[in-house]
Amino acid sequence: MIGQETTGAAAAAAAAIAGKRRLTILIENDFESLGVGGKLRRALRDVGYIQPTPIQFQAIPHLLQGKDLLGIAQTGTGKTAAFALPLLQRLDDENSPARPRRPRSLVLAPTRELALQIHEELTSLGRYTGLRHAFIIGGVGQNPQVRALAQGLDVLVATPGRLLDLAAQRHLDLSEVSVLVLDEADRLLDMGFVRDVKRIVAQTPETRQSLLFSATMPQEVVTLAREILDDPIRVDVSPRQITVKEIDQRVVMVGNGDKQRMLEHLLRDDEVSRAIVFTRTKHGANKVARKLEGAGIGAEAIHGNKSQNARQRALRNFKTGDAWVLVATDIAARGIDIDAVSHVFNYELPHEPESYVHRIGRTGRAGATGAAWSLVDPSERNRLLAVERLIRFSPEEMAVELPPRDSAEPRRRPSRDFVRSPRDQRSGTRRRERRRRRQPAA
Ligand code: AMP
Numbered sequence: 001m002i003g004q005e006t007t008g009a010a011a012a013a014a015a016a017i018a019g020k021r022r023l024t025i026l027i028e029n030d031f032e033s034l035g036v037g038g039k040l041r042r043a044l045r046d047v048g049y050i051q052p053t054p055i056q057f058q059a060i061p062h063l064l065q066g067k068d069l070l071g072i073a074q075t076g077t078g079k080t081a082a083f084a085l086p087l088l089q090r091l092d093d094e095n096s097p098a099r100p101r102r103p104r105s106l107v108l109a110p111t112r113e114l115a116l117q118i119h120e121e122l123t124s125l126g127r128y129t130g131l132r133h134a135f136i137i138g139g140v141g142q143n144p145q146v147r148a149l150a151q152g153l154d155v156l157v158a159t160p161g162r163l164l165d166l167a168a169q170r171h172l173d174l175s176e177v178s179v180l181v182l183d184e185a186d187r188l189l190d191m192g193f194v195r196d197v198k199r200i201v202a203q204t205p206e207t208r209q210s211l212l213f214s215a216t217m218p219q220e221v222v223t224l225a226r227e228i229l230d231d232p233i234r235v236d237v238s239p240r241q242i243t244v245k246e247i248d249q250r251v252v253m254v255g256n257g258d259k260q261r262m263l264e265h266l267l268r269d270d271e272v273s274r275a276i277v278f279t280r281t282k283h284g285a286n287k288v289a290r291k292l293e294g295a296g297i298g299a300e301a302i303h304g305n306k307s308q309n310a311r312q313r314a315l316r317n318f319k320t321g322d323a324w325v326l327v328a329t330d331i332a333a334r335g336i337d338i339d340a341v342s343h344v345f346n347y348e349l350p351h352e353p354e355s356y357v358h359r360i361g362r363t364g365r366a367g368a369t370g371a372a373w374s375l376v377d378p379s380e381r382n383r384l385l386a387v388e389r390l391i392r393f394s395p396e397e398m399a400v401e402l403p404p405r406d407s408a409e410p411r412r413r414p415s416r417d418f419v420r421s422p423r424d425q426r427s428g429t430r431r432r433e434r435r436r437r438r439q440p441a442a
Contacts, residue, residue, distance in 0.1 A: 034060040039128040047124050053078030058235045068232035070225050074215035076361050077237045080121045083181050091154045092129045098152035105179040107157045110187040112137040119157045138162040139308040146171045160196035174203040185214040185221050216354040247360050248371040249395035256377040264295050275343040277327045278359045289327040299325040303332045330355045346374040349383040353390040
């Protein structure tokens with residue numbers, strides 16, 4: 001949904017949808033009809049993006065016209081390319097070389113993982129532009145970052161803490177930032193970055209183009225958006241539709257003392273090819289991962305107390321299949337872009353219902369179906385109600401019988417057959433459902 005009247009290429013594209021003959025033209029032109037130039041289209045072909053996603057379709061024409069934007073979208077919607085394409089195009093068209101220490105644009109992200117992913121996307125989409133970009137994150141040495149800044153950057157992707165550090169040391173000057181992107185603004189604020197964000201924005205020129213993306217719109221984000229954006233276009237890609245339509249959501253009521261056993265039992269289902277388990281705390285993530293390993297289930301924990309190298313290693317092991325279960329806290333998992341996650345398990349429900357939407361959005365991506373199970377103990381009933389109110393839907397409560405305590409369940413090897421067609425996944429889910437329905441209540 002766009003808050004202002006649709007104009008330009010977006011209007012042409014929307015009009016094209018109205019008639020069949022014109023629709024053919026739209027499909028042939030795709031990104032071109034949105035105004036994306038030749039160098040970027042070549043890169044799009046390389047990475048295999050053929051059709052713009054809804055947020056790209058709605059945002060790109062306006063951003064190319066220099067409008068500010070408020071994007072309500074989570075990771076998995078294609079939001080990175082939605083801002084990266086017009087950003088790269090604008091910088092390439094302007095063709096004014098970046099000066100040392102004065103980046104021409106800035107993308108702020110809450111986590112190191114998200115910053116790295118944005119940087120990767122910029123690298124692949126910008127490969128034919130010759131534009132220079134780099135990322136600045138904490139937890140690693142600052143010298144290579146200082147050197148990159150000194151060379152002059154067209155796009156700087158950064159987490160707030162290190163950015164302010166380097167600015168305080170005068171390695172960085174934000175006075176020539178012409179485009180500012182705040183990605184996952186709700187998470188930036190959740191993580192206590194509100195003052196840092198405001199300090200950073202204050203160092204950029206008022207004439208800049210500003211974009212703010214957020215999966216949810218709590219009052220603090222609304223206030224921040226008002227302060228930062230000037231007459232923005234509003235694009236809303238509702239996560240509610242995603243949660244309800246594409247993800248098979250289940251709840252199992254279980255006593256707290258039985259959660260680990262229940263998790264292991266559910267993970268042993270053949271349908272689970274790659275899973276993310278969410279815990280509320282870092283300590284909880286370590287404990288669950290350790291116990292899974294002990295039970296013969298290859299697992300890695302990822303959370304903010306781990307060094308950057310340890311996090312990257314955990315992600316790599318998960319991507320390659322050496323560990324097929326990733327146990328994560330909300331913050332660490334935000335923005336992780338891994339396809340073919342067949343299942344998400346909420347070992348505990350999150351404090352904020354919005355996090356539930358983010359968590360289950362790790363599965364059911366790129367057109368595949370996914371399944372999300374929440375293990376809910378009696379103390380979490382109110383949290384479950386809050387989630388149900390938010391998503392306007394009650395996930396089905398399943399009765400799953402646990403095997404007797406002393407029975408040894410089989411050790412499971414990781415399946416390397418990660419990518420199944422959505423159809424296979426669906427039929428598997430139905431089979432599993434039938435099996436479970438036959439089982440008596442625990
Ligand atoms: P994002 O929401 O930016 O994290 O993107 C989610 C995933 O969608 C990433 O793996 C992107 O590479 C992919 N993606 C983004 N845009 C497109 C597109 N137009 N066609 C196909 N895949 C896309």
